Amino acid sequence: MQDLKGKVAFITGGASGIGLAMARALGREGMSVMLADIETQPLQLAVDELRAAQVKAEGVVADVTRRDSLRAAALETLARFGKVHVVCNNAGVGAGGMLGQVPERDWNWVIDVNLYGVVHGMEIFTPLMLSHGEGGHFVNTASMAGLVSPAGMEPYCATKYAVLGMSEGWAQQLAPQGIGMSILCPGFVKTRIHESRRNRTEAAYGHDDRTPPPADAPPSPVLSGIDPQAVGNRVAEAVKANELYVFTHPEFKAVTAARFDRILAAFDSAAASPALSALPKREMPGLNLPGQQTGAVFE
Numbered sequence: 001m002q003d004l005k006g007k008v009a010f011i012t013g014g015a016s017g018i019g020l021a022m023a024r025a026l027g028r029e030g031m032s033v034m035l036a037d038i039e040t041q042p043l044q045l046a047v048d049e050l051r052a053a054q055v056k057a058e059g060v061v062a063d064v065t066r067r068d069s070l071r072a073a074a075l076e077t078l079a080r081f082g083k084v085h086v087v088c089n090n091a092g093v094g095a096g097g098m099l100g101q102v103p104e105r106d107w108n109w110v111i112d113v114n115l116y117g118v119v120h121g122m123e124i125f126t127p128l129m130l131s132h133g134e135g136g137h138f139v140n141t142a143s144m145a146g147l148v149s150p151a152g153m154e155p156y157c158a159t160k161y162a163v164l165g166m167s168e169g170w171a172q173q174l175a176p177q178g179i180g181m182s183i184l185c186p187g188f189v190k191t192r193i194h195e196s197r198r199n200r201t202e203a204a205y206g207h208d209d210r211t212p213p214p215a216d217a218p219p220s221p222v223l224s225g226i227d228p229q230a231v232g233n234r235v236a237e238a239v240k241a242n243e244l245y246v247f248t249h250p251e252f253k254a255v256t257a258a259r260f261d262r263i264l265a266a267f268d269s270a271a272a273s274p275a276l277s278a279l280p281k282r283e284m285p286g287l288n289l290p291g292q293q294t295g296a297v298f299e
């Protein structure tokens with residue numbers, strides 16, 4: 001989407017942090033923005049801020065874990081702005097802990113927000129984008145934790161690996177229909193993600209009976225993260241350039257490369273394995289993967 005001027009963006013988790021930063025950046029490009037968020041007061045403050053900066057902005061309270069809630073927000077967006085061109089499936093929460101110490105309802109909460117929230121956004125907005133024929137673009141917020149797995153962040157990693165994997169497939173489905181995809185993978189960004197529990201609804205996920213961290217616990221690395229606005233500005237660049245992978249922390253390249261090196265080395269171990277040596281040589285089956293010579297439907 002090279003020219004964003006006069007077009008419409010819908011951003012989940014738009015009331016704060018990275019979502020609000022994306023709204024500022026896309027607003028500066030001349031887009032109208034609809035912010036969707038579960039937190040009412042920050043949402044109003046965010047809309048006020050954008051309007052003060054001459055951005056056409058509206059807000060809608062929505063819970064991305066509930067498809068009906070997100071669908072109502074989409075309809076509200078059409079009522080206000082007529083169309084949607086860029087959708088940022090960005091709302092997210094963090095939770096983790098030692099093996100055996102993460103309550104099942106925390107797993108459910110993180111999966112509902114970070115994974116199903118993105119699925120709902122894709123399924124609701126794809127037909128709306130296709131219907132106006134002007135093209136569109138999705139920005140799905142994953143994380144560096146969708147590429148490397150710090151110990152203790154397993155529920156979060158599960159959802160962010162899922163966002164990355166799903167988005168790579170959707171990108172192939174949507175490209176022939178004129179819809180682009182960017183997968184945002186930041187490292188630490190100075191937002192309120194470490195205070196995610198403010199949005200954990202007791203009605204849906206039960207009483208939060210986790211022991212809070214001790215007062216002398218080391219501060220969250222999020223607090224020494226980069227300025228969210230740099231991430232928002234990077235997203236505006238990526239949407240215009242139709243970049244699939246969007247990184248903001250080049251210093252994570254070495255650990256990512258180390259993971260891929262180990263994965264590739266494991267293929268070499270398989271090729272040299274006596275246990276597999278008796279099998280006949282096989283061709284890679286057609287699976288619609290980018291770069292495959294055969295069987296690619298969506299390239």
Ligand SMILES: NC(=O)c1ccc[n+]([C@@H]2O[C@H](COP(=O)([O-])OP(=O)(O)OC[C@H]3O[C@@H](n4cnc5c(N)ncnc54)[C@H](O)[C@@H]3O)[C@@H](O)[C@H]2O)c1
Nearest residue numbers: 013016017018038063064090091092143188189191192193
């Ligand atoms: N901050 C980081 O270090 C970092 C790093 C990598 C990825 N991310 C991802 O960036 C995204 C944005 O997070 P952030 O860092 O700006 O944190 P944040 O807490 O500042 O913003 C998250 C927003 O999502 C909203 N939200 C939470 N649950 C919701 C729900 N059920 N429905 C609708 N809105 C909901 C919150 O109210 C909040 O406004 C998340 O997907 C997060 O996983 C953050």
